[in-house]
Amino acid sequence: MKIEAMTETAERVAELMKTLSHPKRLLILCNLVEGERSVGDLARLTDMRETAVSQQLALLRREGIVAPRREAQSILYRLARPDVAELLGFLYATYCTPSETTEGAAPITESVA
DSSP, X not given: OXXXXXXXXXXXXXXXXXXXXXXXXXXXXXXXXXXXXXXXXXXHHHTOOHHHHHHHHHHHHHTTSEEEEEETTEEEEXXXXXXXXXXXXXXXHHHSSOGGGSTTOOOOOSSOO
């Protein structure tokens, strides 16, 4: 791969990682790994207000990371990009499942000694 193409790819990936690195967005996305969710479900699961969840989902929609689907009176959100779903699936399996399935995974700590 030429350096120009690698540089362009690195820039796109860095932008994606910035979007994913926001703690509230990451909580929302981790819940979407499990399947489609409504704004109300996501608010309850993340302990956020629905307006805050909606704002984060709007940004994620603009970035093409999530997609909505209307079901009767509800709008359900899902992960829209297979590459992002795979990355989040890895993060979810590594950090969000019971410890016996994540043996050897690096723990998430608030500070580094």
